[in-house]
Amino acid sequence: xxxxxxxxxxNYLAKRIAYDRPLLLVTLILIISIFMTIKHPEAxxxxxxxxxxxxxxxxxxxxxxxxMILLVGGVFDLSIGSTLAFAGIxxxxxxxxxxxxxxIAFLAGMLTGLIVGVINxxxxxxxxxxxxxxxxxxxxxxxxxxxxxxxxxxxxxxxxFKPFGQTMFLGLxxxxxxxIIIALAGWFAMSRMRFFRQFYYIGSNSKAAALSGIxxxxxxxxxxxxxxxxxxxxxxxxxxxxxxxxxLAGSGVELRTITAAILGGASLSGGVGxxxxxxxxxxxxxxxxxxxxxxxxxxxWQSIVVGIILLVAIGIDQLGRSxx
Amino acid sequence: xxxRIEQIRHVPQPLGAVMPRLSVQHVTKIFPGVVxxxxxxxxxxxxxIHAMVGENGAGKSTLxxxxxxxxxxxxxxxxxxxxxxxxxxxxxxxxxxxxxVFQEGSLFPPLSIAExxxxxRQPVKPGGRIDFSTMRTQSRExxxxxxVDLNPSTPVADLSPSQRQLVEIAKALSQKVRLLILDExxxxxxxxxxRHLFDVLRHLAERGVAIIYVSHRLAEVFEIAHRVTVLKDxxxxxxxxxxxxxxxxxxxxxxxxxxxxxPDTARAPANAPLILEVENLVxxxxxxxxxxxxAGEIVCLAGLVGAGRTELCExxxxxxxxxxxxxxxxxxxxxxxxxxxxxxAGIGMVPEDRREAGLFLAMSIAANVTVGNLEKVxxxxxxxxxxxxxxxxxxxxxxxxxxxxxxxEVMFLSGGNQQKVLLARWLARKPKLLIVDEPTRGxxxxxxxxxxxxxxxxxxxxxxxLVVSSDLPEVLALAHRIVVxxxxxxxxxxxxxxxxxxxxxxxxxPKSNSFEQNQAARA
Numbered sequence: 001x002x003x004x005x006x007x008x009x010x011n012y013l014a015k016r017i018a019y020d021r022p023l024l025l026v027t028l029i030l031i032i033s034i035f036m037t038i039k040h041p042e043a044x045x046x047x048x049x050x051x052x053x054x055x056x057x058x059x060x061x062x063x064x065x066x067x068m069i070l071l072v073g074g075v076f077d078l079s080i081g082s083t084l085a086f087a088g089i090x091x092x093x094x095x096x097x098x099x100x101x102x103x104i105a106f107l108a109g110m111l112t113g114l115i116v117g118v119i120n121x122x123x124x125x126x127x128x129x130x131x132x133x134x135x136x137x138x139x140x141x142x143x144x145x146x147x148x149x150x151x152x153x154x155x156x157x158x159x160x161f162k163p164f165g166q167t168m169f170l171g172l173x174x175x176x177x178x179x180i181i182i183a184l185a186g187w188f189a190m191s192r193m194r195f196f197r198q199f200y201y202i203g204s205n206s207k208a209a210a211l212s213g214i215x216x217x218x219x220x221x222x223x224x225x226x227x228x229x230x231x232x233x234x235x236x237x238x239x240x241x242x243x244x245x246x247x248l249a250g251s252g253v254e255l256r257t258i259t260a261a262i263l264g265g266a267s268l269s270g271g272v273g274x275x276x277x278x279x280x281x282x283x284x285x286x287x288x289x290x291x292x293x294x295x296x297x298x299x300x301w302q303s304i305v306v307g308i309i310l311l312v313a314i315g316i317d318q319l320g321r322s323x324x
Numbered sequence: 325x326x327x328r329i330e331q332i333r334h335v336p337q338p339l340g341a342v343m344p345r346l347s348v349q350h351v352t353k354i355f356p357g358v359v360x361x362x363x364x365x366x367x368x369x370x371x372x373i374h375a376m377v378g379e380n381g382a383g384k385s386t387l388x389x390x391x392x393x394x395x396x397x398x399x400x401x402x403x404x405x406x407x408x409x410x411x412x413x414x415x416x417x418x419x420x421x422x423x424x425v426f427q428e429g430s431l432f433p434p435l436s437i438a439e440x441x442x443x444x445r446q447p448v449k450p451g452g453r454i455d456f457s458t459m460r461t462q463s464r465e466x467x468x469x470x471x472v473d474l475n476p477s478t479p480v481a482d483l484s485p486s487q488r489q490l491v492e493i494a495k496a497l498s499q500k501v502r503l504l505i506l507d508e509x510x511x512x513x514x515x516x517x518x519r520h521l522f523d524v525l526r527h528l529a530e531r532g533v534a535i536i537y538v539s540h541r542l543a544e545v546f547e548i549a550h551r552v553t554v555l556k557d558x559x560x561x562x563x564x565x566x567x568x569x570x571x572x573x574x575x576x577x578x579x580x581x582x583x584x585x586x587p588d589t590a591r592a593p594a595n596a597p598l599i600l601e602v603e604n605l606v607x608x609x610x611x612x613x614x615x616x617x618x619a620g621e622i623v624c625l626a627g628l629v630g631a632g633r634t635e636l637c638e639x640x641x642x643x644x645x646x647x648x649x650x651x652x653x654x655x656x657x658x659x660x661x662x663x664x665x666x667x668x669a670g671i672g673m674v675p676e677d678r679r680e681a682g683l684f685l686a687m688s689i690a691a692n693v694t695v696g697n698l699e700k701v702x703x704x705x706x707x708x709x710x711x712x713x714x715x716x717x718x719x720x721x722x723x724x725x726x727x728x729x730x731x732x733e734v735m736f737l738s739g740g741n742q743q744k745v746l747l748a749r750w751l752a753r754k755p756k757l758l759i760v761d762e763p764t765r766g767x768x769x770x771x772x773x774x775x776x777x778x779x780x781x782x783x784x785x786x787x788x789x790l791v792v793s794s795d796l797p798e799v800l801a802l803a804h805r806i807v808v809x810x811x812x813x814x815x816x817x818x819x820x821x822x823x824x825x826x827x828x829x830x831x832x833x834p835k836s837n838s839f840e841q842n843q844a845a846r847a
Contacts, residue, residue, distance in 0.1 A: 192709075194702045201695050204684040211643065211673065211681055212696040212749070213664040271686055 021265035025280035032287050036294065043294045051172055056286040058175035059084075061279060062234045063257045064264075065186040066227035068278040069196070071261050073223050074203035074270025075131040079120060080231040080257065082142035084250035087112040087235035089146050092154030092245030095161050102160040106236055113232015114225055116142065121224030125217040131224075139254075146247055154245040165240030175237045182230070187275040199223065203270025252303060259310040260285050267317050285309070343406050345370045345534035346391065346422075346503055351400030353386055360386040362558040364400070368503065373525060373535045375545040375566075378555035379578055379768030384538050387555070388505050391536070392424040393417030405502070421502030425492050425509055433481035438463040440480050441495045466494040471520045486513045493521070497528075504528065507538045514629075522548050540766075542571045554578055575769060591804055596620050597654065599788035600640070600757050605649030607639035611812035613649070617757065617788040622779065624803035624820075625792045627832045632812040633792045634676050637759045640790075641673045642666040653756065667696065672750035674743075676761035676792070682746045685735040689727060690716035692734050692745050697752045719748035723778060740764075740771020747778060758782065761792040763802075776802060796825045808832050 036044040043049060063080055070076050091109030094100045100108070116138065123134045167174040189196040201209040202216050210216045231250075239245040262268070263284060264277030285306065292302050344367040353361040361383045368374040378384050389395045391402070393411030402409045404420055411417040417424075431440050438459045439446070447455040447462075463476035472490050480488060489509060496504060506525075510518040525548060529535055539545055545552055546566055554562045554577040562577040596618040605613045610632045617623045625633045638644035640651055642660025650657055653669045660666035663673075675681040684692055693716050694701055701711035716730035723744040727737060734742055743763065750758055763779065764772045779802065783789055793799050799806060803820040808831040816831050 192706050194698045194705055194707055197698065197707055198695075200687070200691070201684055204687050205680075207681045208675075208684060209695070211641075211663050211675055213662075213667045214695070215662065215664060271684070 021263075022274070022277045022280050025263065025277070025284050029280070029284055029287060032284075032291060036291055040294050044290075047171070049290065049294075053283075053286050053290045054176050055173055056289065057279075057282050058173075058179040059234050059238060060253065060256055060260060060282045060285065061179035062175075062182055062230050062237075063253060064260045064278045064282050065182050065275060066223075066230040067257045068261045068264065068266055068273050068275055069186070069190065069199055070131075070223050070227055071258075071266035071268070072190070072203050072270060072273045073199040073220060074206065075124070075220065075223070076258060076268075077117075077120065077135045077224060077227045077231075078132065078254050079116065079135040079138035079142060080227065080234075081250035081253040082139045082146065083113050083116045083228055083231040084235035084238065084253060085247060086116070086142045086146045086149075087232035088239035088245040088249055089150045089154060089247065091161075091236045092157055092239050093150060096154050096157055102158070102164070105161060106164055106240070109236030109239070110229060110232040113235065114229040117225040117228015117231070118221070120228065121221035124224065125221050150245070150247065153247045154239075157239065157243045157245065161240055162243055163240075165237045165242075173241065175241060178233070178237065183275060183279050190275050195219075200271055203272075205271075252306075255303070255310065256285060256306055259306055259313060262310065262313045262317065268314070342369050344368060344403075345372075345405060346409070347403045348387070348391070349401050349403075351387070351390060351397045351402070353383075353390060353395060354398050355386075359558050361390070361397070364555070364558070364560055366553055366560060366563075368534045368536055370502075370532045370534050371529050372551065373529050373537055373549050375549035375552040376536055376538045376555065377540070377542065377545060377552060377574060377578060379770065382555040382578070382768075383558040384555055385507065386558075388424065388507060388536070388538060391417070391503075392422060392505060418499060421500055422505070423496035423499055423501045423503070424505040425489075425496045425507065431480045431488060431491060431495075434479055436477050436479055437467070437474060437483075437491055437494075438476035440491055441466065441476075441498050443495070462498070463494070466498055467491075469497070470494055470524055486517050489513060490517070490521075493524075501528075501533055503534045503536065505536045505538070508540065509537075510539070510541065510544060518544070542574055545574075546571065578769060591621075593620075594618075596786075599654060600790065601650070601652040601655070602636075602640065603650040603652075605636070605639060605646050605651065607635065607644050607646040607649075609812045610636045610639060610646075613809070613812075613814045615790075615807045615814055615817075617790050619756075619786045619788050620783050621804050622783050622789045622791060622802055623805045623807055624799045625790065625809055626796070626799050626806050626828050627794075627809035628834075629794060631809040631832065633809050634761055635812075636809070636814075637673060637761055637790065637792060640666070641671055641759060667753065667755075670756035671759065672753055672755035672757070673759040674746050674750060674761060674763070676765070678742055678746055683734050683742060686733055688716075688731045688733055689720065689725065689737075689745055690730040693719045693748045693752065696749050700752065715752055719745070719752065722751075723748050724774060738768070738771065740767040740774065743767055743771070743775060744778070747775075751782070755787065757788045757790065759790045759792075762794065763791060764793075764795070764798060772798075796828060799828065800825070810834055 067076060067080070087109040090112040091105045094108045095102055095105030120134055120138055123129055124131050165173065165175055169177055190199070198209070198214050198219055201212065201214055202219060206216050235249065238249055260281035261273060261278050262281070264273060264279070264281030266273030266278070288305060288309070289302060292305060347367040349365050351361055351364045352359070364383070364387060366387070376384050376387070386395065390397050393414045393416055396410070409420060411420060432443065435443075438456070441463045442459050447458045449455045460476040467474050467476070467490070470490050470493060472487065474483075474487065480491060483491065493506070493509065509521060513521065525535055525537070537545070537549055549566050552564050552566060552569070552574065553560060554564070554574060556578055564574070598616055599619050600615075600617040602613055602615050613636050615623065625636065627633050635644055639646045641663060642665055643663055645661070652658065653671065658666070658669045660669065679685060684695070690712055694712050697715060698707065701707055701715055713730065719725065720727060720730060725737075725741050725744045725748070727741065734745055737745065760779065763775055767775065779789060779791070791802060793802070800820060800823060806818040806820055806823050806828065807814055808816050808818070808828055810832050811834050818827065
C-alpha cells in the first residue's frame, strides 16, 4: 500500500517526467498546446493549424528516423540538407527536362539520395575519415553540384508529378502519411529487429561490438545508405509537394533533425535513443515553430530558438550522464 | 552549520607522541543504493607508508576520493596535522598538500611531459609568457629523482604505459606534498620499475611525507608498507603492523574467510579429440606459435607482458590476420577474417580488457548477454523479448551473477560479476573452444573462486579452454597444461603437475638482448 501512494506522489511524477525523455516531451507538448489555446484561441486550436503543424513534421520526421539510427550507432550525417536539394533537382530535371515518366523521376530522386549515402558510408568505413568531416565536405560539394546541374532550380513541374506529395488523405497531404509509415517501420526495426538492434551495440562500444561478431563497418555503411535514401525521398516529396525543385531546399535541416533526435533521447556518444522519442522531438520542434509564427516572432528568431533548444537538449543529456 | 561547529570542537587529541598527518574519523558515504563507506576511521602518520587493501568495491577508491576532495563525506570528519580538514574540491586538497596519483591516466597525451607535469601551474616569465626552459629543467630533475631518463619535451602520447605512470608520479611530486596517495601504482610497471618506485617512496617517507598505498598485491604491501588497513564492504576490518601479520590473515580480513585454490586434479583423457591446432603461426608480433588444445582441457598461455599471447589469441579469433601458418578447428583449417567467422567455427573469446573491448557498460545485463546470440533469441529477423529474458535469467542463475535484475546496467556490477556476464555471453553459444584472456584481472578474491569453478566446469563439459594469464599462481591452479610464450614464440610446454613458478619464469624470460632487458638494465 505504501508503495502505491509513493508511486503517485507529485515528487515521484516529477522525477519520472524529468528522467523519461518521451514523457517529458509529451508533457511539454501538452503545456504548450494548452498555453497556446488560452493565449491565441483565434489562431491555435483549429484543424487547419493542426494540419499545418503535422505537415510540417513530415520532412523532419522522415529525416529524423534516419538520423536517429545513425546517432544510436554513434555517428551522424550533416549532408542531408544538400542531399535533399540535390535529389529534388535530379527528380525535377528527369521529369521536366528529360520528360521521363513521373514514377521514374521519383525513383531517380530516391536513388540519388541512396547513392550519396553509399558514398558517404564508403568514405567513412573504407578510408576511415570521420563522419563529421566526410558529411560536412559532402554538404558543401553537393550544394555546388546542385547549382551546376540547375542554377535556378526546376519550376512548374508537370502535373503528373504532383500526386506523390499532394494527395490528400484524411485531411492531410501524403508526405505526412509517408512519414508515419516510415516512423512506424523504423520503430519496429529499431526495437525488435535483429539487424537494426545491432546499432545500439555499435554506438555503445564499437570495439566490443566487433569482438562480439557484429560487422560494424557494414552496418555503418547501411546506416548512411539508409539516411541518404530517406533524404532523397524527403527531397523528392518536397519537390512534388511544391511542384518546384528548389536549389536551396533543406538548408539548416540537419540542425533541426539532430536537435529533434537529441531531444528525443539520442546522445552524441551513441548507444541510446528511440524512434518514438525522435518523433516526439520532431513534433515538439514543429509546435515551437508554429508558436513562433502565431505569436509573430520574426523569422530569423526561429533559427536562434532552434539553436538554443539544441544546446539545452545537449546540456540536459550531459547533466543526466554526470549524475550517473 | 551547528553540526560543523560541533565537529570542530571535537577534534581528537592524538594518542601517541606523533600527531597523525591525516586522521579520518567516522566517515560515512552513501551513494544511491549503496553504503560505500560505513563509519570508517583511519590515520596515517608523517613518514609512514600506510597500505590500504580490500576487494573491489570495498570502498578504497571512495575513501581516497574523499581525502583528495573529489567527494565529500555524508558524515564524519577529517584532520590534517591536527587541523580540521574538509576540502571543497580537488584543488583545495592539492593546496593543502595532498597529491593523488590516479589509477587511470589523468594526462594529456598530445602535450609534452613537462607540460603535463606543470599542467595548470606553468612557471611564467614577466609578461605572462610560459617559461619553458625552467619547466623542462625542473621536469628533468623530477624524472631523474624517479630514476628515469626521459626528454621532458617528449609528448606523453609517445610513452609506454609504465613511463606514463612515472610521469603521473612526477606530477604529484612536483607539488609540495604532505600526503601522497597512490592507487595501484605498479599495475603497469615492470618489476624493476616497481622496485625503483619503492625506493623513491621510501626516500619520500624518510623526508616525512605520509603515503597511502592502495594495492591489490599483498607481496608489495609486505615489501613497502609500515602498516596496513583492510577494508571490507565499506568497513575497516583490521589495522595491522607489517611484520605482525601474514598475507593469509590479510586475505581472511578482506574476504571474511580463508581461501585457497587447489590445483585441479581432473584431467582430460589423453585421447580426447583435438579441438584446436595451431601450427607455425606467424602474425606479427607473433613470430612462431604452435599449440594444441583437446576437448575438456584447460591450456594456459603463460609469459611476460608483451610476449604476444593476446596477439596469438586475436590471430586465432580472426581479429588479427596471420601471414603464414595453420589454425585448425577439429581438423579443419579455418581462415577467419572477422570475429563472426571465428564464432561460426565454434570459437569464443573473452578479451583482456573487458571494459574497453568486452562490455557494453551502459547497457543492461540482458543486452550484454544477448549480443553474439541474437540469432538464438530471434524468430527470423525479429527479436523475441521473451527469449531474451529467458536467456538473461538463465545466465544470471547459472553463473550466480549478483544483481537486482537482468535490466541492471553492467557498469554498476562488480568486476567479478562483469566477467561472469561476459562468460555468459559465450557460454550461450556453446563454443567448442573458448579463449579467455586474463580471466580474473581486477576481480576480487571471492569472485576469483567462482570464475575458476565456472572454467573448470566448462572443461568437464568438454569445452576446450585456452586461458591467458599473467598471474602465475592462477596458471598453476587452473591449467592442465601450460604453454609458455616468449618474444612472440611458443618456447615450451609443461604439464601443470610438474610445473612451478620458477620453471615458467625461466622459460618466459627472453634469452636475447631484448628491449625489455635494456630497459631493466637502465633502470
